[in-house]
Amino acid sequence: MPSLRASEWQNLPVSLKELCINTTLRCGQSFRWRKSAEDEWSLALHGRILSLRQDSERLHYRASFPSAALAPPTPPASTVPSAAESVNQDDDDTLALVKHYFNLTPNLAQLYDQWALADPNFRKRAPKFTGVRILQQDAWEALIGFICSSNNNISRISQMVHNLCLHYGPLIGHVGATPYHDFPTPKALTGPKVEQHLQKLGFGYRAKYIYKTAVMVEEKGLDWLQDLCNPENPPLGVDPKPAGELVEGGRGGYRRAHEELLALHGVGPKVADCVCLMGLGWSESVPVDTHVWQIAQRDYKFGKGKHSSLTKATYDAVANRFRSLWGKEAGWAHSVLFTADLKTFSERLVAKVEVKEETVVKIEVDGIKQEADMVRMETITEKRVKRPFVKEEHQVLEVKEEKVTRKRAKRTKT
């Protein structure tokens, strides 16, 4: 077990309107974050274990590096420089990493205002889901993660990704007894037994997709993938360059990236858009999944006539509609509405009701009191979503659509 050299906690000023990790890390754009302690999230990233906490004014972060003496650094996928030795250098490095990963440059509160001004539905739904940022994840990791997402749920996707890391990714260290592995390289997934092994691990038909995609990316080279990224949002250490103004259907670079990704096995339009948005920095990318399709029908008058089902043509029409409505960062706005529709966060929609019902737990979406919420949430590593709070769910759901209320109400009695 490699010993870790942990730096002290550092912090940077970030309001919850600019970033809410409790929402952003759980909304299904990244699949590897784990709760490492009360109110603390951790992830193996770029050769270290990054841990986070957040209060109403600051984001606190700490990096733990493998001790160079006992465990030589095992560089993950791409750009890990050999271990920095001074604590100061570690911290500087980690600060840059955090700023990059959380994509902290855009002014999110300002963007929310802009989207709310343009869209009454956004204005209605966004207030309880502030601080949802699009992460700048590693493109290769995003690619594999979203290949796993097809016809799947967030809980199982997370387990699959953890399994991938456990068996094929470099071990960075432990938090308590829990091992933290970085994401595997493409090459690590090209072995002759990978597909069969993944099949055995419960990946189902995605085992083949992952293996074949790994082989193709290994052949094309990671540079091929990286070169598809938005020059405005380049990898850490590369200078940004302009990528032009938004046009119908998205900018040329985005369309090219999307098209090239479609050549990979298990990558259709939706997965390609997820990679474009969350791995390649194309903010106008709008992944249209079943959730978004339902939102489009419910709130944006889709689902009739020409666009009665989610064909490729409808897919493009929905994405274009959202781009023209929300603008260049349409993918960011889309993610807010997507998150607002996740069952995981449904209790947030009726927080006031719970308080009225003399429930002890008060939920302040933007405040630290969210921890009360967190205590009751599953961690993604747990096997199933259990329900020690059926009663609350029942109360919650009475305010929601009848269909759901009926189902849950019956189950409550069971």
Add this chain to the structure above:
DNA sequence: CCCGACCCTCCCCT
């Protein structure tokens, strides 16, 4: 453009 099949897990319902 429309289907069914595809791995697997959990859930509701009978």
Add this chain to the structure above:
DNA sequence: AAGGGGAGGGTCG
């Protein structure tokens, strides 16, 4: 009390 039916951030042929 077992088991069908459906859905879960789709993709392929």
